[in-house]
Structures are given as structure tokens and as C-alpha cells.
Amino acid sequence: MDEVNGLEMSHCDEMGNKELAALVDTLFPFSLFTFSFMLQSFIKSVGLAPLDAYVEPRISIGNAVYDRELSTGNFKVHMDAQARALIIKNSKGRVIWKSLHNIPFLLSSIGDDEITTEPYNDALYKIVEHDEHITRLQTITRIETSNNQVRIYGGLGTKISPQTHLDYEFILEELSPNQLHFTARIVNRDTPMANYQRLLLVFESHKDEDFYGFGEQFTYGSLKGHKVPIMIRERGHGRGGPQTSSFINSAVSFVEGYFGGDDGYCSSTLSVPQYITSDRRCLFLETSEYTSFNLTDPDRVTVRIDASEMAGRIVDGESMLELITEYTSYCGRMAPLPDWVNEGVVAGISGGKDKVHQIVQQLQQHDTPLAAVWIPDWCGQRVQSLTPNVALKRLWWNWEADANAYPDWKAFVKELTNDKNVRVLTYINPLLTTTQKPGTQRDLFQEAANKQYLVRAPNQQPYIVHSGGLEAGLLDLTNPEAREWFKGVLKDQVWDAGISGMMVDSGEELPYDARKIILKENKPPSTYHNLYAEMWAKLNQEVMEEQSLDDDAVCFYRAGYTRSPQYMSLAWTGDHNVCWDQTDGLKGAVAAMLSGGFSGFTLTHSDIGGYNTIEGQLRGASMTRSRELLYRWMELAVFTAMYRTHEGILPERNAQFYDNDDTYTHFAHMAKLYVALAPYRKKLMQEAHEKGWPMMRHLVLYYPHDATVRQLCYTQFLFGPDLLVAPTLSPSASFVKVYFPQDSRDVSWRHVWSGKYFEADGSYKTVDTPLGQPAMFIKEPRQDNGLLNNLVDFANTYCDYVANVK
DSSP states (O other): OOEETTEEHHHHHTSOHHHHHHHHHHHOSSOHHHHHHHHHHHHHHTTOOOGGGOOOOEEEEOTTSOSSEEEETTEEEEEETTTTEEEEEOTTSOEEEEOOTTSOSEEEEBOOOEEEEETTEEEEEEEEOOOBSOOOEEEEEEEEEETTEEEEEEEEESSSSTTOEEEEEEEEEEEETTEEEEEEEEEEEOGGGTTOOEEEEEEEOOTTOOEEEEEOOSSOSSOTTSEEEEOBOOOSOOOSTTOOOHHHHHHHHHHHHHTTTOOGGGOBSBEEEEEEETTSOEEEEOOOSOEEEEOOSTTEEEEEESSSEEEEEEEOOSSHHHHHHHHHHHHOOOOOOOGGGGGSEEEEOOSOHHHHHHHHHHHHHTTOOEEEEEOGGGGOEEEEEEETTEEEEEEOTTOSOOTTTSTTHHHHHHIIIIISOOEEEEEEOSEEESSOOTTOSOOHHHHHHHTTOBOBOTTSSBOEEEETTEEEEEBOTTOHHHHHHHHHHHHHHTGGGOOOEEEEOOOOOSOSOTTTOBOSSSSOHHHHTTHHHHHHHHHHHHHHHHTTOTTTOEEEESOBOTTGGGGOSEEEOOOOBSSOOTTTSHHHHHHHHHHHHHTTOOSEEOOBTOSBOEESSSTTOEEOOOHHHHHHHHHHHTTSSOOBBOOOSSGGGSOOTTSSHHHHHHHHHHHHHHHHTHHHHHHHHHHHHHHOOOSEEOGGGTOTTOHHHHTOOSSOEEETTTEEEEOOOSTTOOEEEEEEOOOTTOOEEEETTTOOEEEOSSEEEEEEOOTTOOEEEEEESOOSTTTTHHHHHHHHHHHHHHHHHO
């Protein structure tokens, strides 16, 4: 109802509910509610739709709101009465944020979201959003400046009837010349609006604005056209439990979620409410509740948070790289890795002391640069039989060295480290198994349960996490005493052996539903689900610092949230399928590492060869690692922060670098290529620490106006500013097609292996990629200060060797 007997909405906006009711009583001999009821009854009786079934969305500006710019530091804020839009400009007059014409930029809704987990995996979430009776009317009654803030006041409603409104405030404040803080909150509710506990922020975009970031995204380059849920969770594959095909699980997760409001292909264990666009815009939230970014409408962005307050920042910058620098000043920056990481590969080996000894010896005989061995099963293997011929080898989560597989563990670590100059890395997660392993000295689950150090169910008993058929308690990181207790466990039972780091797994298992768990900190778990990963990384960083190991040891993580980078040594992209695909395979690994770079995860890598394997679990289905896939993944890993292999969940079914003399020889060649990049990689690590720039860079960071570049996802990337890489990501492929963006600086790209030059002319060129020769190109004229000389020398020597052999 746009008018009430000639009383325009804009005038109503200036009145409170009591004043409006008094005026209506004066104008009518009966109440507005009585009149409305009578009219609605008549309309219903003749079969027409109710008047309030649909209200045209609009924004109304009170007469007290002056049509002029207000300032908070360098930012100008203007409620343009003619455009009926809120406009924010930087100090140079560029619009960095704008609401849509006559469309509310703040909305609220009711409805309970469905956030459920799979019965066999508590970290595999399905999300279905429910928004009912969304407010469609927004009034702006007052704008004022105070203490360097611009404060906007008004109301939200579904209709203009009195007693059906929410009062809000929207506060803008400059934090620095390039960062504008915003807070939107509901401050008062009329009684009928008591259940409106959610906020939506809507603002302008356009069809050609591409969005990047949101943590690690595995399937898409630009996220324009998608709805991105921000909640740390496993991707759509399953591990353990029914052991169905990960392809099937991914498809089911996507279809069920997508049509319920959750783009399942955007799920991630490293999920961040932040983006950077090709239009040099950046926005992020400081809150932790479940959020989604709806980019499906070409003309707008809708940020939805399951809370009545939304806080974040709008970031300004002259380039996308500058926006990353500004953003990472908030989220924190990853420090350069210790030098030993650049000295060789980290070989993932499980199966016991004798096997590790044998493979290390073979690696050294093949002249393989070996920095460390990663031994995930140091705590023992927990075998899960799937079929008579297939068994999964999981880990015992009791965090104590296994005396059978690794007798005298400390002496073994010392021998490798001191005698063979090979460091040792292990594995840890925040779960404590409910089943006591035979021969274990301490029952950590029972210790923690007795002291109430575990997340609890409503009956006060430990909440049990289910993960692929295994059961465990989850450490309550909101309990300071629990944190100190587990830090002691890590020091005494993990670090005390003299290791140099570990895979710090998990961090996504904390339930979101308050009906399921109780935390020591008396706040809803919805507040802590995403923060748990940050807290888990912070705990492990503190352990390293307290032992003065933070400059020499490395911990790598797969789960993270907004401020995780400051606590991480290194990120890794989680459990990939041993396949080539874009969702969870080799292609997805590239996409995830590039995406994470926009969100501050500058130092990253992936499991060489992948992890998830299917053999015998599903009739007629098989997914095992081929030698070709292993070799191509080795090539990709050359351009990451750490060169680390993984045997996969079924090692005997997968191709391994230690299979025979040929695989050892090829592995040694790729390890030397990785080492050849060490001087250049160290410079990129320092740049990441000082500026927040990722090592692996999407080309859009340098060519934001190139439409072809903006749509790239995984086919090519820049390793720093001076090396263009196009990995081979398909089976049986002997070449790649490489796009060389148009560059006005007389740039060309020299193929490292052949020496051939390719002009930066905006065209695709075909480049041969024999195994062991990934497509890589040095920018000419050279600007790397000689840091790529080792790479050129290695390539020339190798090509001469190959030519002589032929």
C-alpha cells in the first residue's frame, strides 16, 4: 500500500509508530487495522490476492535527511535523493560502494536454515537457507556525523502498518586511508518482528565484474554467477563410512544443495567471507556466523549473515595487488619458510621404520635432493577392512609413537636428522579416539573427558565425532585449561622427539547447532564453528613459539578462516581424489591454490598425487592413481611452497615415486627442478610476508581488463611476476595451449626448455610438454635480478642430456 489516503510514505518515515497511529486515528473514525482487515476480507471473498502478498521493494528518505556528502576521513558518504541510493567514494572520487536505485540496501528475514551433517562424517555439511517474509521497505530517517563516523538510522519493514518495523543503524568509519569499517545492526524490534534475527546487505555490481577469493575455491575461477556459502566443511566427497564414489557424493551434495540455496561446488575447508573483484573492489566481514555471498544476479551482490549484526570493511586500492596488501594487513601474513624446505622434497612415507629406511637410502642413491620425510602413521595404523582384499589404513588418534612400527621413535628421528641430514615431519589433529589402542601409555580421551576438556553433548557427556567409521572426542578450544593441557601433550608426546613440523589436520568438525553441543565459553557454537580453525592454528603456533621452533619448523593446515594466515606456516589444499578433474582432482588443486592467494593464503601446496582412492568399495568402480597423473602432479608441485608427496589412502593401489628405478629417476629430476627455483622462491616468500602477495598468482592480478584472463581458472598462472606456468592437467596430453595476454610494455615470454620467444599479443599458442618438462616461460626483458639463472642452467643441461641420449 503506497499511500494512506494521500499520506505519502516519505512523511510517514519521519514519524514514530505512536505518532503515526495517532494521526491515523484522527483521519479515520476507525483504526487503520480495522479498515485493512475489512478491505482484505473483501478482496479475499472475490478471489483476489491479498494486498500485502507482495510489496514493491523500495527505499524512502525522510525530509530530515539532507542531500549532501558527509565525510569520515578520506571517504565521502552521500545519500543521493535523486538516485535514491547510498554512494561511497574514495578520496579521488571513485565510487567504491553503491546501493541499487530505490532498492533497500539492508533487509531482514525469518526462517531457520537447515545445516545438517552426513551420518558417517560430521564435517560434511549440507546447507539449505530459508528466508521467509523478507523486509521490502527501508526508511532512512536520519544521517549524522559523530567522532569520525557517519551514522545512518532508519527502519525495515514488510509493510507500512504501525508496529511492524525493525529499527537499524548503519555506521561507517575510516580506519585508514584505504579501509572503511562498516557495522549494520538491528537495534529495536516491534513485537511482531521479534523473530527477525538475520541481516542481508545488498549493493551494486554489474555483469562483467568478476569475483575472486572466498578462501580456497576448487571448481571456479571467477565466482560471478554463483552463491558462495562461507562455512568451513569438507567438500562433497566422502571418506570411510559407506565408501561410495566421491564422484557420486560430489554430485549428490551439489544437486541437493544448489537447488536449496547452497552451491555445493563452493564448499571448502578453507572458507573466508572476503573477495576482490576485477573492478578493484574488496569487501570482507569480521564476523564468524554462517554467511553467504549471492553473486547470481548480474546487477548486485547480496551478503547474508545468520545474525542481527554484520561488521566488516570496504577496502580501497589502486590495483588488485594493492587490495591484497591492504586486506592482509588485517588477516595477517605468512612468514617465509625455513631454508631447509627449499633444499629438497618432503617424501611422504608410511609403513614402518624399515620401509622408511629403505626408501631414504634409495632416494639418496638416486641423488634426490631430500629435505625431510613426512611420516603420518608415526602413531600407528588403524586398519579398516572394506573387502577381503582391500583395507583402509587410518591413523590412531592417541598421539603417541607406535612402538611396533617405529620402535625407539626418538632414536629413529635423531638418526635421520643427524646422520642422514633428513628432517622428520609427523601428523596431528584435535580429535581423541574413544578406542584405546593396545599398548598405549595414556588414554587421552578419558583424561580429557574426566576434566571436561572435550566438547560436550547436552547430557554433559563428551560429544562424539564420527569420521568414516571412527569415533572420537573433540578438544574444546574455548576452554583455556584444555588448551594448556593439550599443548603439554603436543610438547611431551609429539615435539619432544625432535621433529621439524607436522601436518595439522582437521578443524572443521565443531557442530554448528546449539542443540547438539555445549562449550566452555558460554556462546552459541554457530559463533565458533568457523573460528575453531583459527583457534586450532593459533594453539599450534603457540606451541612452536614456546619451544623457540617457529623459525625452524613447519606446520601445514587444510582448515582456515579469515585470520588463519597469521598463525600458519603453510597451507595445503586437503584431500584430493587421485584423478584429473576440476572438482576434487588435479585441476581443482590448481584452482584452490590460486583462489586462496586472493585471501591471504600466500604459501600453499597440495598432496602430490592426491589422496582419495577407490578400489573394491563400490562394484564396478575404480579410481586409483596412474603413473602419468603422479608425474604431472609432480610437475605442478615444482611451483608451490613445499614439494611433498602423499601415498594416498590405499598406497598399494596407487602409483608411487618409489615403485622402481624409473620412478626414482623421474622423481630425482623433478626434485632438482624444484631446488633450481629456490633463490626465486625465497624472494617470493619474502614478498608474501611484506606485501601479502601470493607466490602462485592468477593472471587477473596483472591483466584485470583482459576478458580471457578473467575467466581463467586452472590452465595457467604466474609464479611470482616473472614466470608464467601452464601445467599439463589432462591424461595422454603432450601439449598445452597457452594464452599470452596483450601487454603494452613490449613484453615477451621465453620458453625455458626450448628458448623460443612468444610475444605478449593476446593470442593462444601450442607448446609441447613432454613428461618432465612443464610449460614455463620467463618474462623478457628479464627483471628477476638473476634469481632464475639456476632454472635456466638446469633446463639447458637437461635438454642437452636428452638430446645426447636420443
